[in-house]
Amino acid sequence: MTDRGRLAANALAVSFLLAAVVLASLRHASREPLDVRETAGEPGRYEARFTAMSTDVRLSMNAPSLGRARSMAAAALARVREVERLMSAYAPDSDVSRLNRLGGRGDVALSAQTMHVLQRAGEVHGLTHGAFDVTYAPLRDLWRDARQSGRPPDSAAVREALARVGFERLILGADGARFGAVGMEVDLGGIAKGYAIDLAAESLRRGGATHGFADIGGDLRFFGLPPGRSRWRVEVYRPPGLTERPLLSLHPCAVTTSGDYARGFRVGDEWYSHIIDPRTGRPVGDVPSVTVVAPDATTADALATGLAVLGPEDGLALVDSLAGVECMMLVRDAGGRISKHLSGGFHRFLESQ
Ligand code: AMP
Ligand code: MG
Numbered sequence: 001m002t003d004r005g006r007l008a009a010n011a012l013a014v015s016f017l018l019a020a021v022v023l024a025s026l027r028h029a030s031r032e033p034l035d036v037r038e039t040a041g042e043p044g045r046y047e048a049r050f051t052a053m054s055t056d057v058r059l060s061m062n063a064p065s066l067g068r069a070r071s072m073a074a075a076a077l078a079r080v081r082e083v084e085r086l087m088s089a090y091a092p093d094s095d096v097s098r099l100n101r102l103g104g105r106g107d108v109a110l111s112a113q114t115m116h117v118l119q120r121a122g123e124v125h126g127l128t129h130g131a132f133d134v135t136y137a138p139l140r141d142l143w144r145d146a147r148q149s150g151r152p153p154d155s156a157a158v159r160e161a162l163a164r165v166g167f168e169r170l171i172l173g174a175d176g177a178r179f180g181a182v183g184m185e186v187d188l189g190g191i192a193k194g195y196a197i198d199l200a201a202e203s204l205r206r207g208g209a210t211h212g213f214a215d216i217g218g219d220l221r222f223f224g225l226p227p228g229r230s231r232w233r234v235e236v237y238r239p240p241g242l243t244e245r246p247l248l249s250l251h252p253c254a255v256t257t258s259g260d261y262a263r264g265f266r267v268g269d270e271w272y273s274h275i276i277d278p279r280t281g282r283p284v285g286d287v288p289s290v291t292v293v294a295p296d297a298t299t300a301d302a303l304a305t306g307l308a309v310l311g312p313e314d315g316l317a318l319v320d321s322l323a324g325v326e327c328m329m330l331v332r333d334a335g336g337r338i339s340k341h342l343s344g345g346f347h348r349f350l351e352s353q
């Protein structure tokens with residue numbers, strides 16, 4: 001074959017390959033049902049709903065047509081699915097599962113997204129003095145067993161699990177990671193959702209939306225502002241024990257809530273939080289809810305989990321030292337009464353209390 005012939009054959013092969021990739025991605029995108037409709041009473045604004053990360057997702061954006069809104073939502077959905085695929089602890093070939101399986105033996109290659117989330121997790125680990133620690137997973141397993149057996153773990157079992165926990169022994173390289181001790185595991189359940197929210201909001205904005213939000217399970221990231229409005233208004237969850245439902249008025253930012261009433265569990269007669277203190281090995285006992293406002297949802301998500309561990313005194317002192325971060329913490333006293341604790345600037349967001 002002449003050079004020119006070979007070139008033409010190569011070009012043809014590349015075109016076929018590209019066509020196949022495009023077709024495959026179209027097929028992939030179209031397989032997923034996506035409910036997109038114009039928001040009632042707000043022409044030009046659209047809302048998409050689907051289920052991801054075991055919860056409800058809502059995307060809101062302005063768009064010139066339903067068709068454009070549909071393709072913007074599909075692109076954002078693809079980003080969320082990517083986070084699920086890489087960071088799920090259940091999917092056997094996710095980055096997290098591979099790291100957990102192989103990380104004790106040597107470096108495991110990880111995607112740029114997972115590396116980014118691990119680095120962010122490290123920052124929040126540092127800020128919270130270890131209260132937020134994605135290597136808490138051996139403790140998760142311990143308490144999962146307790147839930148099954150109906151008996152809390154004894155102190156020897158807690159000690160054994162604690163010996164395999166510690167972010168400082170997760171060794172991060174340029175594009176991979178490994179564990180510094182045998183039996184370590186990570187769980188990104190306290191941060192991956194926030195990251196997915198940030199990616200989805202960013203994707204909508206890149207797709208052309210000037211204002212909107214991404215909401216995964218009640219955690220949100222707002223961008224821009226609807227014309228004529230100076231704030232976004234959002235209701236956060238009302239934990240049992242608090243009579244009012246807090247209504248917040250926010251500039252474009254992220255807001256997330258960690259609450260034990262939503263995802264806690266029972267062992268025997270006692271109700272336990274799904275957030276575990278990596279310093280004691282025991283579930284958090286007296287902080288039923290933490291709402292964090294921060295510039296991005298990755299930070300807000302991880303901080304809310306870490307602040308629940310830190311409790312009101314250390315938690316609020318930390319938040320007051322961070323620019324652009326505010327928090328509302330509900331604390332249960334020995335008698336079961338709930339009190340509300342706010343960081344210095346949180347009252348500015350409260351519309352009704
Ligand atoms: P959230 O509902 O955002 O507070 O996240 C809670 C999730 O974070 C749990 O379901 C666990 O997956 C994870 N988690 C629990 N305790 C910790 C901890 N101390 N550090 C980091 N992640 C944690
Ligand atoms: Mg969290």
